[in-house]
Amino acid sequence: MIESTPAPTERLAACASPPPPHPRPDGQDRYTISEVSAWTGLTAHTLRWYERIGLMPHVDRSHTGQRRFTNRDLDWLAFVGKLRLTGMPVADMVRYAELVREGEHTFEERQQLLEATRRDVRSRIAELQDTLAVLDHKIDFYAGVRRAPGRTT
Amino acid sequence: MIESTPAPTERLAACASPPPPHPRPDGQDRYTISEVSAWTGLTAHTLRWYERIGLMPHVDRSHTGQRRFTNRDLDWLAFVGKLRLTGMPVADMVRYAELVREGEHTFEERQQLLEATRRDVRSRIAELQDTLAVLDHKIDFYAGVRRAPGRTT
DNA sequence: TAGGACCTTGGAGTGCACTCCAGGCAAGCC
């Protein structure tokens, strides 16, 4: 899903992030697992698995035991999706989720965790820009050789 | 032409930004697997595995069958390390290695492969910068709340 | 020439992040 060519729509959706529009307004926000699956791009399996490992703040249930997700859950999943993009291990995300559940007295630790993550993201960006330079160089080499075949320097 | 192994390409790429100096000059470059392991940060296991799956242009051997890596191998491993950082699947890197082994007539396909990779890297960078904005926002939130406790918005 | 560090192989094992399955409950429709 995310592995295939990242569609421009995704990038747009990502850039339009400030107010991520919820499918339904607060008050009518009781989504089934398949609706959330469609909205997030995660499979229903993965959503259930996230809940099992403690990566979701407890999800509400219908009177028959089916999950009913809220707009708040959608926001959380959008944020988790961001963290996932950074390559953060799931265990660390679970740690953050625990801190959120524990309440406001964990603000400092949460801030530190996010700051560490930010450092990681920055250095990963630097690495990628480095790699980009190498790729540019090689691509130029191939383009040059193919324009002027015979000269191998 | 010397192109059965990646010669000019590698050297050019290696000289790209901070020229990574080889431990020994050409001519005395016959490294054991543990020397290469120390230099690349990859384990000996991984180096052997890379060779088995076709991710290395065949490595030279001593008269008793032990591997002897060259400066050229080091350059190749440095490049592979870059590709690995991009998250490129190993199978794709193997594909690139095959193209290199096949000779100059694969220049076009190699260029296309690298261009596709470059697109991926660029969009991954964009995603990460996006994520960075979200992290900044959250960190600011925690910092603000902790400076002025009581106001929860 | 002895000891220990280092190297060889094929194949099995590991950890992560899902991904799927079997067996069963529940709701909506004809």
Add this chain to the structure above:
DNA sequence: GGCTTGCCTGGAGTGCACTCCAAGGTCCTA
């Protein structure tokens, strides 16, 4: 009532990228 669709659970399976093992050969130094 019967059919279809969607959801539930615990647990097993998958794919990737390593990572390690056992059993043995090689190199170096004393």
